Amino acid sequence: MPAEPVKFAVPKMYQILDENGKCNEAEMPKLTNDELRKIYENLVYARMLDGRILNLQREGRCGTYASSLGQEATQVGSAFALGKDDWLFPYFREIGAHITRGLPMHLYLLYWMGDERGSKVPEGLNDFVISIPVGTQNLHATGVAMAMRLKGDKKAAMVYLGDGATSEGDFHEAMNFAGVFKAPVIFVCQNNQWAISLPLSKQTASKTLAQKAVAYGFDGYLVDGNDVFAVLKVAREAAERAKAGGGPTFIECVTYRMSDHTTADDAGRYRTPQEVENWKKRDPIERVRKYMEVKGLWDEVYEKSVVEKANKMIEDDVREAEATPPAEPDDMFDYLYDKIPKNLADQKAEVLAFLKRGA
Ligand SMILES: Cc1ncc(C[n+]2csc(CCOP(=O)(O)OP(=O)(O)O)c2C)c(N)n1
Ligand SMILES: [Mg+2]
Incomplete structure (x- = not known):
């Protein structure tokens, strides 16, 4: 028999709610109507606040900013799977996760306005600060997860990373430690197809990012990152597994960065308008709206109240951030x-x- 290379099969991308709002009910995560509304409201607030921050930056009232436009489902769905005692390690593109965890968002604004006091996370909120160095947060999360396991705490650590971060040494060290020590850590990879101007095809020769977990001895999932329910379902199961001693999970959320990399970038120089248009059809919020409408949970009156509430919160966030005396x-x-x-x-x-x- 000739030598055979090690091979494994890549499953189809996991999806519950498709682009048209069609839902595979059998796979739906357990959610009350109130939870459903909360998820929708977090998605809308995330998108509206994100847009407002971009405007503030254009007006010279905020520094360089990394928009989350189009990635809200990945962020809200994953963070929604965590309990209050679990830990969250962001990088710099997680507005939806911060909202879902309950971070007072004037702090997030303050941070992007260049004031480090925005990184002072309130007592009782187990969230780490924004990590600008690409990839370092994977080690922090894995270290904390290993400590929790040693102490016998039944908690999980969730860490966010981009597709670009999977090329960093820090990422591979963290994955290796996580696998060997069965750390209760969940790697949520926001595969938004680009690392500034570098496309995924030049980032890696792997067919998927999820398969990288296999090499480290644990499971990786390939999930539609624009499907909030699919992300939530897989993240919830990962959190349960982590807390039960089952070790780490890697979740590749396939999504798209609709905006520029940051306000200092011009994505029009390296990608086509057609590509962006194609992803617009896969919008993560539209489909939840359609789903809720069919369920009788969404109508124009509700939408108006959601937008009004978000606007009010955003005005308060901006006022509070700008009223903070200079350091x-x-x-x-x-x-x-x-x-x-x-x-x-x-x-x-x-x-x-x-x-x-x-x-
Ligand atoms: C260690 C390090 N190297 C380079 C940079 C510059 N940089 C900032 S963001 C970025 C790309 C990150 O891409 P990805 O991980 O896909 O995240 P995304 O920005 O797409 O969300 C790079 C190279 C950095 N911040 N840190
Ligand atoms: Mg990226």
Whole structure:
């Protein structure tokens, strides 16, 4: 017999709710009508706040921003699967997850306005801060998950990463540790097809990102990331498995970044309008609306109330963020060390003296 390479089959992408709002009821995750409404309202709030932040940036009221447009179902569906005690490790494109977890969103705004105090997550909310270095958060999440397992805590850690992050060493180290130590960690990969201007086809020769989990000894799922119910179902099962000692799961959410990479990018320079148009047809919010309408849970009056509520929350978020007094310039010396070293103490004194002179 000739030598045979190791092979495995890639399943079809998992979907419950299709582009037209047609639902495979047998696969639907258990949800009350209130939960359904909450999911829809989180999706709408996420999209509206995201749009508002883009406008604020254009007006010079916010710094560079990474939009989540089109990726809301991946974010809301996955975060909805977590319990309050579970941990969440974002990267920088998770507005829907932050909303779902209950982060006061003026903090998110503050962060993108360039104020690090936006990273001060309120006590009791088990969410880490935004990670700009691509991939590092995978190690933080896996480390925390390993610690939870050692302590016998029945909690899970969910970490977000992009398709681009799967090329980082940090990602592979985290996956290896997660597999070997059966860490209760869930990798939620937002495969939005692009890493700035690099398309997925140049990111990896693998057919899917989900299959990378196989090499590390655990399961990877290929899921329609624009189907909030499919993401929720797979993420919920992963969280249950993690808490029961079953170890990690990798979930590839196939979605699309409808916007530019950030406000500093122009996606029109590297992708075609046709590609964007094709993905518009797979919008993650439209299909939930259609589904709810058939169920008698959506009509124009409800829509109006959802939009009004979101607008009000957004106005409050913006007002609160902009009303936050500027940070004191000498703040930058205060939080890195427990005891400030002499050279920094000297610099701080110099800054303070300068500020006094300027006053
Ligand atoms: C370690 C590191 N290398 C490079 C960058 C610059 N950078 C920022 S985002 C990005 C692409 C990330 O792509 P992906 O992981 O697919 O996430 P997406 O932005 O598409 O959500 C790169 C290369 C960075 N922030 N950190
Ligand atoms: Mg990407």
